[in-house]
Each structure stands twice: as structure tokens, then as C-alpha cells.
Amino acid sequence: MxxxxxxxxxxxxxxxxxxxxxxxxxxxxxxxxxxxxxxxxxxxxxxxxxxxxxxxxxxxxxxxxxxxxxxxxxxxxxxxxxxxxxxxxxxxxxxxxxxxxxxxxxxxxxxxxxxxxxxxxxxxxxxxxxxxxxxxxxxxxxxxxxxxxxxxxxxxxxxxxxxxxxxxxxxxxxxxxxxxxxxxxxxxxxxxxxxxxxxxxxxxxxxxxxxSQAIDKDALIAWIRALPPHEKDSLLLDAALGTAPQPGPALLARHRTVSHGSxxxxxxxxxxxxxxxxxxxxxxxxxxTRQQEQARAQTRRAEQRARENHLDRLAENTQQAWQDIAHLIGKKQPGPYDTAVTLLKDLREVHDRAGTPEEFARRLHDLREQHHGKPSLMRRLTDAGLTAR
Structure with a gap:
């Protein structure tokens, strides 16, 4: 170390x-x-x-x-x-x-x-x-x-x-x-x-x-005016010569004690x-710990609801989703490739929920065959588990 x-x-x-x-x-x-x-x-x-x-x-x-x-x-x-x-x-x-x-x-x-x-x-x-x-x-x-x-x-x-x-x-x-x-x-x-x-x-x-740390300036002025002249002279002399600490904190503490008590x-x-x-x-x-666990559970439920709503919307028009995937792949760029892979994973879940996993497997097979010459895309599909079943 x-x-x-x-x-x-x-x-x-x-x-x-x-x-x-x-x-x-x-x-x-x-x-x-x-x-x-x-x-x-x-x-x-x-x-x-x-x-x-x-x-x-x-x-x-x-x-x-x-x-x-x-x-x-x-x-x-x-x-x-x-x-x-x-x-x-x-x-x-x-x-x-x-x-x-x-x-x-x-x-x-x-x-x-x-x-x-x-x-x-x-x-x-x-x-x-x-x-x-x-x-x-x-x-x-x-x-x-x-x-x-x-x-x-x-x-x-x-x-x-x-x-x-x-x-x-x-x-x-x-x-x-x-x-x-x-x-x-x-x-x-x-x-x-x-x-x-x-x-x-x-x-x-x-x-x-x-x-309260707030200072009532008028009350402070009145309190300072009431201090004995010899004490004020001593404070000013010490401050000018630097022979004593700055008087501010001590004076404020005394004033607060008088105003608010000790x-x-x-x-x-x-x-x-x-x-x-x-x-x-x-x-x-x-x-x-209980409150944290409760908050995490609420967050998980909210995320699950949002996920279910997203998949429901996707299930309403799967054909459009497949077209979006084709469009993204056609850009031949890393970012769109990643978005296409995410959408494919969502579609797989949609087909699983609908009881049509064979249809998804067939379309995924066709997609891989069509784009097998794109090694960057193929690597992403494989890493995401999007392979032929």
C-alpha cells in the first residue's frame, strides 16, 4: 500500500x-x-x-x-x-x-x-x-x-x-x-x-x-451602545494591536445569551x-432498513408495471417493430445496432407471452441469415443470446 x-x-x-x-x-x-x-x-x-x-x-x-x-x-x-x-x-x-x-x-x-x-x-x-x-x-x-x-x-x-x-x-x-x-x-x-x-x-x-443564528442588528446596536465605554475602548485597542482574538464571536455569544438565554x-x-x-x-x-426495503419494493413494482405497459404497446403492432429493427440495422452503426438488439429482446418476450416463440425464432433466423455479413451485428446478437433455438 x-x-x-x-x-x-x-x-x-x-x-x-x-x-x-x-x-x-x-x-x-x-x-x-x-x-x-x-x-x-x-x-x-x-x-x-x-x-x-x-x-x-x-x-x-x-x-x-x-x-x-x-x-x-x-x-x-x-x-x-x-x-x-x-x-x-x-x-x-x-x-x-x-x-x-x-x-x-x-x-x-x-x-x-x-x-x-x-x-x-x-x-x-x-x-x-x-x-x-x-x-x-x-x-x-x-x-x-x-x-x-x-x-x-x-x-x-x-x-x-x-x-x-x-x-x-x-x-x-x-x-x-x-x-x-x-x-x-x-x-x-x-x-x-x-x-x-x-x-x-x-x-x-x-x-x-x-x-436562531439570525442577528437582530438593531438589538445588537443597542446592546453594544450600552456596554461600558472602558470595555469598548479595550476591545478596540486589542483589535487594533492584534493582541487578543477577534472580539466578534465572543460579543455575539454574549449578546445571544442576553437575548435568548444561555x-x-x-x-x-x-x-x-x-x-x-x-x-x-x-x-x-x-x-x-425497513423503509429502504419498502422503497425498493415500490420501485421494483413501478418498474415492472412500466415494463408490462411497454410490452403491451409493443404487442399491439409487432410488424411495425420488425420494420423498425430493419431500419436500425440498415444504418450500419454501433448505436442503432444496440437499439435493434434491445428491441429484439423485447420482441422475444412479447412472442413468449403470446405463446408464439416459434414465429420469433423463425424471423430471427431469417434476420441472421440476411445480415450474416455484418460481424459487429452478429457479435451483438450472440452476446444478447439471440441465437437460433
């Missing part, structure tokens, strides 16, 4: 300094590097840097995947926007880990394929697909964290020798609102982490409606066990 690895980093809150750029360039001679972006693909060898340290010191987002199934997404944001305690309930081994460093919370979403299947290059990802998750988390939307926990449960269900009591005693973390209607980046994250869609559907049953999941809501969720997912999966 050939090797493939993809590394991408992005700086969002501030660009890298000249010295930091030199530090990063020393890690790779082939990467595309700018003050805000690093991307490289490896078909052999490995990245010489330490992703964890680079995220702690320089970057705000990192994406990695390899064709043997490893996937990783790391996000960094100030603890002032998302405290570590808010992320802690969602952490699960090998799915989501978190730590803090110098006023920042770092989130590490990961997935390790159990079967070692090769990467599907037609569904490759870039960091741009995930970058909005950082702003969503900063605004208090914890759905990405819950998705990571569901990914862990998806994998846990597949493990062998797990005590059933563990499933019963393990409770889900607080359920964020809006799981039934994920944002685009959140759905991409669910796909990236291989969250079982039936498990997600089951989990969403305990999830309320997500607060977006944080309710700690008082009943928390389901892993066993309950897996049982519910099984029910969803069973119902989904």
Missing part, C-alpha cells in the same frame, strides 16, 4: 512573525507556507515537526489524515471564549482530548481506523471545511464536542469483550440543542469522525431546537446511558 499523509495548519487570531515563519520553514522544504497557512502532502517520509507544540505556540487549527485511516483535527481558542470545564464532559479516549496552555484551550479530535482501510481519495478534506467550527465553539455551540463523544461511542460499540455493565453505567454528556439540524461544518466533522448516522438520529431526540446544554436534563443510546440507534437502524 502506497503511503499518503496530509498536513495543514492555519493561524487565525494573528499571523506568524518573521522569526516564527523561519522556524516553520525549517520543518519542510516542500510545504506551501505563508504567515497564516501551512500545507504539505507526504507520499513518503514524515513531517519533522511536533503538531502539538506547533498548535500550542503558533497555530489555531490543524488537519491531518493518512491513507491508513488516521484522522485528526485540532482547534485552539482562548479559554475566555470556551473554558476547559465546558469541554471536559465530552472528552473521550481516542476521540477528543483537551488541555490548556498559556490562556488557550486546545481540542484534539481524532479517529483511528480499526480495519486499516485505505483512504478514499475522492472524499478528501481540507481545513477550510472545518475552520468555522472554531467560531461556533467560541459562540457557545457545543455540538462539535458532542459529535466527538458520539464518535467514541460508535467505535466502542464495535469493540469486543466489553462488559455490558459499562454501557449501562456510562452516561452521555450534556446534550446540546440543534443536533437534528447540524451546520455544514458540523456534518463534515460527523463524517470525518465516522459518527454512526443512526446513533446521531437517536441522540438528537433529546436535543432541543438550536437558537446556549449551553442544560445540566438538569436527564442523561441517557450508552446502552440506551445504542439500543435507540438499533431501533432507528432497523426502521431505516
Amino acid at each position: 502506497s503511503e499518503y499523509q496530509y498536513y495543514e495548519f492555519q493561524a487565525i487570531d494573528r499571523p506568524l512573525t518573521k522569526d516564527e515563519l523561519e522556524q516553520v520553514r525549517g520543518l519542510s522544504g516542500r510545504a506551501t507556507i505563508s504567515a497564516t497557512h501551512f500545507v504539505n502532502e507526504y507520499h513518503y517520509g514524515d513531517f519533522r515537526g511536533d503538531e502539538r507544540k506547533l498548535m500550542e505556540q503558533l497555530y489555531d487549527a490543524h488537519l491531518y489524515f493518512a491513507n491508513w485511516g488516521s484522522r485528526r483535527l485540532m482547534l485552539r481558542l482562548p479559554t475566555a471564549l470556551l473554558p476547559a470545564r465546558s469541554a471536559e464532559p465530552y472528552c473521550a479516549e481516542d476521540a477528543l482530548t483537551r488541555w490548556t496552555r498559556k490562556g488557550h484551550l486546545l481540542l484534539d479530535f481524532s479517529y483511528q481506523a480499526e480495519d486499516g482501510a485505505e483512504w478514499d481519495f475522492e472524499t478528501s478534506f481540507t481545513l477550510a471545511s472545518f475552520i468555522t467550527l472554531r467560531a461556533e465553539l467560541a459562540a457557545g455551540d457545543l455540538r462539535p464536542l458532542y459529535l466527538a463523544w458520539l464518535s467514541a461511542l460508535t467505535r466502542w460499540e464495535l469493540e469486543e469483550d466489553v462488559d455490558e455493565d459499562e454501557y449501562t453505567s456510562t452516561l452521555e454528556p450534556p446534550v446540546p440543542a440543534g443536533l437534528a439540524h447540524l451546520t455544514g461544518p458540523q456534518q463534515t466533522l460527523a463524517d470525518y469522525l465516522h459518527v454512526d448516522p443512526h446513533l446521531l438520529t437517536a441522540a438528537a431526540r433529546a436535543s432541543g431546537t438550536a437558537p 446556549a449551553q446544554p442544560s445540566a438538569a436534563a436527564r442523561r441517557r446511558s450508552a446502552a440506551e443510546l445504542l439500543d435507540a440507534a438499533h431501533e432507528v437502524r432497523t426502521e431505516h
